[in-house]
Amino acid sequence: MPDTPNFPRPIPSFDAQQYWDGCQRGELWMQRHKESGQWYPPNLFGPCEVLGREWVRVSGRGTVYSYTIITHPVHPAAREKVPYNVVQVQLDEDPELIMVSSLEHVSNEDIRIGMPVEVIFEEHEPEVYLPKFKPV
Numbered sequence: 001m002p003d004t005p006n007f008p009r010p011i012p013s014f015d016a017q018q019y020w021d022g023c024q025r026g027e028l029w030m031q032r033h034k035e036s037g038q039w040y041p042p043n044l045f046g047p048c049e050v051l052g053r054e055w056v057r058v059s060g061r062g063t064v065y066s067y068t069i070i071t072h073p074v075h076p077a078a079r080e081k082v083p084y085n086v087v088q089v090q091l092d093e094d095p096e097l098i099m100v101s102s103l104e105h106v107s108n109e110d111i112r113i114g115m116p117v118e119v120i121f122e123e124h125e126p127e128v129y130l131p132k133f134k135p136v
Helices: 014-025
Strands: 028-033 053-058 061-070 084-091 098-101 116-125 128-135
Touching: 014 028, 014 053, 014 128, 098 128
Parallel strands: none
Antiparallel strands: 028 053, 061 084, 061 116, 084 098, 116 128
16 A cells, blocks of 8 residues: 555666566565675666666665654645654665665654664555664
C-alpha cells in the first residue's frame, strides 16, 4: 500500500536503474570502484563502465549517523506526515557510505545516534519501493 499519495515519484536515471531494480526485489545495491574499493552513495551514481565502478549488493545494516525531525511539511503531500524523521544511516560496509532515508517502526523520541538499524522496503506507490530503515 502506498505510504503518501501525491508525493513526488522517484525518477530513476539510466545509471541508477540497478539500484531501483534492487529496491523492487527488496535488495540494496551500491556502486563501488573496481580498483580502489571506494563506495559511492546513491546521490553520486554515475555510469559504471566509464567510471570504473561496479554494482555490489550490500547488507542493508548500519547505524544512525545523524537525524532530524521535520515539523513543517516540505511538500503539500507531506502535510499529513509531520512530524517525521529523516536519518543518515552509516552502512556497515564502509564508514563513509552514508545514505539518507527515514526510520520506521520507532517513535521519533526514541531515535538515537548509534542505533543499529537494517533496511526495509516500503511501497511508495504501486510498484515503486523505497529503502527505509528500522531498528534492529
